[in-house]
Amino acid sequence: MPDYGHDLLFGTVLVPSAGHADDTVTLARLADSSGLDLVSVPDHPYRPELLDAWMALAVIAASTTRVRVFPNVANLPLRPPALLARTAAGLDLLSGGRVELGLGAGAYWDAISADGGPRRDPGAAVRATREAIEIVRALWRGGPPVRVGGAHYRLDGAAPGPAPAHPIGIWVGAIGPRMLELVGAAADGWLPSVPHVPPGRLEAGHRRVDEAAIAAGRRPAAVRRLYNLSPGPGGFPRGAPDAWPEQLAALALEHGTSAFLLPARQPALIRTFAAEVAPATRELVAAARGRAADPDGPPSDPGGVADGAAASAGPVVAGSRTATLAPRAHRTGSGERLSVRPTPDPGVRRSTERLWDESTRPAGPTADPERRHPRHEQEPARNLVAAHDQLRADLDRLGGLVREVLADTLDPGEARSEIQKLSLRQNIWTLGAHCASYCRVTALHHTREDQDLFPFLRRSDPRLGAVLDRLAEEHHAIQGVIERIDRELVALARGGTCGEGLRAAVDLLTDTLLSHLSYEERELIEPMARFGTGW
Structure with missing residues (x-):
């Protein structure tokens, strides 16, 4: 055409x-x-x-x-x-x-x-x-x-x-x-x-x-x-x-x-x-x-x-x-500066509840700003962001389902069924399964899903240990909020609540998940480009 x-x-x-x-x-x-x-x-x-x-x-x-x-x-x-x-x-x-x-x-x-x-x-x-x-x-x-x-x-x-x-x-x-x-x-x-x-x-x-x-x-x-x-x-x-x-x-x-x-x-x-x-x-x-x-x-x-x-x-x-199509202007020689960027935290908080103190998050070692990476080295980091974008899209979908429930245009049971299909509900916040889920979502490295990213990065650079420990803690905390949403849907279906608990749980998940994904990208993009995934 x-x-x-x-x-x-x-x-x-x-x-x-x-x-x-x-x-x-x-x-x-x-x-x-x-x-x-x-x-x-x-x-x-x-x-x-x-x-x-x-x-x-x-x-x-x-x-x-x-x-x-x-x-x-x-x-x-x-x-x-x-x-x-x-x-x-x-x-x-x-x-x-x-x-x-x-x-x-x-x-x-x-x-x-x-x-x-x-x-x-x-x-x-x-x-x-x-x-x-x-x-x-x-x-x-x-x-x-x-x-x-x-x-x-x-x-x-x-x-x-x-x-x-x-x-x-x-x-x-x-x-x-x-x-x-x-x-x-x-x-x-x-x-x-x-x-x-x-x-x-x-x-x-x-x-x-x-x-x-x-x-x-x-x-x-x-x-x-x-x-x-x-x-x-x-x-x-x-x-x-x-x-x-x-x-x-x-x-x-x-x-x-x-x-x-x-x-x-x-x-x-x-x-x-x-x-x-x-x-x-x-x-x-x-x-x-x-x-x-x-x-x-x-x-x-x-x-x-x-x-x-x-x-x-x-x-x-x-x-x-x-x-x-002409090649992108930033491509040079055998490598280029790291072009994958973390998605910023939106900075808006809907909930007054806090699962953690963001000011206590550890940071990894400072990256070399002059280091260059061939495009294939940047792919793991790019796939991480793409997988996170799927989780962000799932979060939007979950919010829409809950709003339909609260507006009485969707049965809570139907909403639970739909939520079970979302990537963020498939037990991905457990350490190891979370990392393997990146591969499932992006359809890459699916034959090595039993391998864990975090242990590999810890072996590659022990200075990342504190960051990886904190990310694992946040994974489990977020899983708890997801399960709380499920309990609130059950209570609403039984007529035991007016829906405010469900709304509060979704607001808390929105705050914590978007904050966590931004933190994880900020800390792992460069190490994943430097070391890969170990797969």
Whole structure:
């Protein structure tokens, strides 16, 4: 598929939790100040534990100065198109032209029906979305009263307006072939998500969009290609954030994807995405586009991505351009300075309870700042961070399950069943099993899971002993909090508690786990690069 030449956009998907309403605005401000281009929120009007999407977007727009905001994606069955058109245009005027319209045909039909919305089969959903796009555009255009005689939406002389401050893009979340044809014929953007449309399926989707656009007399480049990311094992992009630029650049060059939305609840990840991933991706794409525009220029490094971060995470995207990506600027000779960085502690504490005194944590020996490591030496540390990112994602999932339980939208028994599936619940905080779990999560060294990392590091540098002892103590303390959450769920299911104990236990786990993971990365990244794992 072609590179459509669009400017690259980077943004985030924030979940507007009613239980932690301020967090969404705080993260949106961070995205704005960090230089991201887009902030979006999901729209599930039938979920009471979430704030109304448009209410959240209005506050975000009022609290920021430059980011564009949009629903990811607006739930059409519960939001009539005339109301959508006027809401989006009004917020666009109030924000100085910083609103886009993500639009979805609907999915969770039981919940939509329970809230009084229609239940549509796939064909009806496509037809309703087509009518809605026609209505929205007609109301934004102005002119005479609008009359639309659709099967699902009818306007009989509706007054148009208000006109938005800028041409709002209509970005449709679509999966099926008929919806993709509608995107090509009538929308301004296609917004798939990694879990529903993984990278290997993008080419077929883009081709259908392009063919529909041409059939409708439009240029395929008139449709921007966006992507809701889902990092972590089994998702995309793969590996640690420093491996993402090559993967995202490959999507831009191979498939024309030009906007990347990252779901994030940790400030550190938003900062990294804005300050490191976005600039590096833009640099790679600009260099490749420059070479394409100047075929007589110097040849690209044939090694390209092959010795880069993306190679360690597996194949990026099949295609001929992958190998033309320029190597990252920091690569030098046989080694480079350690580029793996610990994830900072967010520094925010939800609980008044403390499991330990952080000021008493021992530190390991000071690392040599001039030491260089070949990329293969840095892989164990990079895998450690990737495994920790999975635990952080599990923590987010656990928090969401508990909020659903407290909102009485999920049975405590079902929540317990889901929590049992999470990596952080699989007895990983026991010394030795914890270390082996790193391998299970990252699918590396799985044949040597019976080997312990900590004893190896202790033998390699006895000065790490105090740090390793402290980490082991914290592992056991955190396991106790996880078991406490399970007990609170049981008590809630039996009607013996109002849920405050469960909320307090989750807050304590959030504080302790994020603090611990940051400490462990800070102390072990350099020794793991220096000594390896012993496997």
